[in-house]
Amino acid sequence: MAVNLGINLSFVGTRFTEPEEWTRIVAKEFRVKYVQFFSDLMDPIICPPDVREKTCKRIRQLCNNYGLIIHSNFSGTIPHCLNLLLHPDKKMREVAVKWFENGIEDTVRMGSKGYGSFLGALTRKSLFDQNKMRSLIDETLKNWKHISTVAKEKGLEFLLFEPMSSEREIPSTIEQTKWWYQKLNEVSELPVHLLVDVGHGNVNSGNKKDADPYAWLEELKDKILVVHLQQTDRSSSK
Template identity: 30%
Template sequence: MTGSQPPSMQLGINLSFCVKRWVTPELWAPIVREQLDLDLVQLSFDLVDPMWPDDVLHDCARDIRAAADQYSIAIHSAFIGLAHYTFNQLLHPNARVRDVAEEWMTRAYRFAGLAGINRVGGPLGAIASRTDGVEMDSIPASDYDDLIARLNRLSVAAQRSGIVELYIEPTPMRREWPWTISQAQRMAADLAGTPVPWKFCLDWGHATFEPLYGRYRARMAQWLQDLAPHVGMVHMQQTDFQYDRHWDFTETGAVNPAEAARLQREAGLANQPVFLEVFYPFERDDASILKALAHTISVLKPAFA
């Protein structure tokens, strides 16, 4: 409606910034609530490995629930994180390794359920590179079929753990899947009707990667519009469209928060949460990170309010 206030959007933060630093909920919860003034987070499995012993995982889940209650923080979802992403996961050339990755995800769902988190997601995996360096335009059909079968099984496993929504994060690499809008649309159709629905998490550093998509075709607006019925959330970062930077907004880049919020609203996705996802060098000092995060949130909040 002309002249009306645009709908407010949910702004949260992925706990990627906590890796190797604020690794327990007793540490990250007060930072999120008291220093950043946020009440919505996305847990990273860089902080909790689902393969840890069950008694350790039960205690971690208990502590996460307690901290979330104490600081009035909603944990929207849990995402794979960097550590597990470095493996080829569900597209590894060895089928037995794919089995292990499938079991890893099943345990991730179980842990999320214990911690009171009912949504889980992340990138799916990567096929191996060729020895001649040539990258194909799509993964082999047999790998795709196997991936769809595993995602169907994982949906069943997720339902057993109380998960209500699962997410696939497209990445800008030909060895991963999906990396184009048409591939994502095909996958959405092939996964329609699973017990727990699969949605997409769109990332500002992925959809705008010009070296892969081309300068004039790397546009987040197209991803948001064409995949709107299947989008469950957005990852926000500052980037230059040349690499998947995951910068905060103290850096100079090409992402304008107000424009990003406008595009998401115009795609009819104002009701889908936005999570800042930033990574820092492990050797950077803690105080400068907290200062940069506070500045970044002060930049993002007016855009998504």
């Protein structure tokens, strides 16, 4: 099986924010062709619509000039600090859906075919309230159907979701991930694939496999489209 080496733009941070900078670095210094956009560079809620549109067009032009391919657009650090689709307040969940919709719009404008994110985080109160958690999970699946419909209508070809390492950040175990993979694909209008970060093992699940990056790759290999490689000692990301 052929595997393409690419780079996630999380390294850009606040240092190389200008598209002219990071496209040059990736193409000329790293000599990498495939890029995964990092949503923090242009957060789809924080960033004004006109700025997003202008920036996406510039990114697309620069990538064409350098021969770069934006494989997908994926959530960054800012949304990871939010509850997103699992927020206890319905209005905030509606904002999260809008965040996804705007991100899809940006993805299309940049010329990419794939979009994704981690799903969200439960509060501790929601985690230990089975009725509330079940309700949030059901609503997340309904929202995913809507998100996938928007993505398909806009011209995307696939969606991604990412397992995390905390039990509040669903899913966080191999078995949970298998369940979510099945359920998301059942409701989705587009194929849903996994993005697995080798540093996202769950050391507190009670199952040693959940802390083993090799176990994640082996058990989910037919479901994974993207792997985030990083330094990890199985206990934490480095």
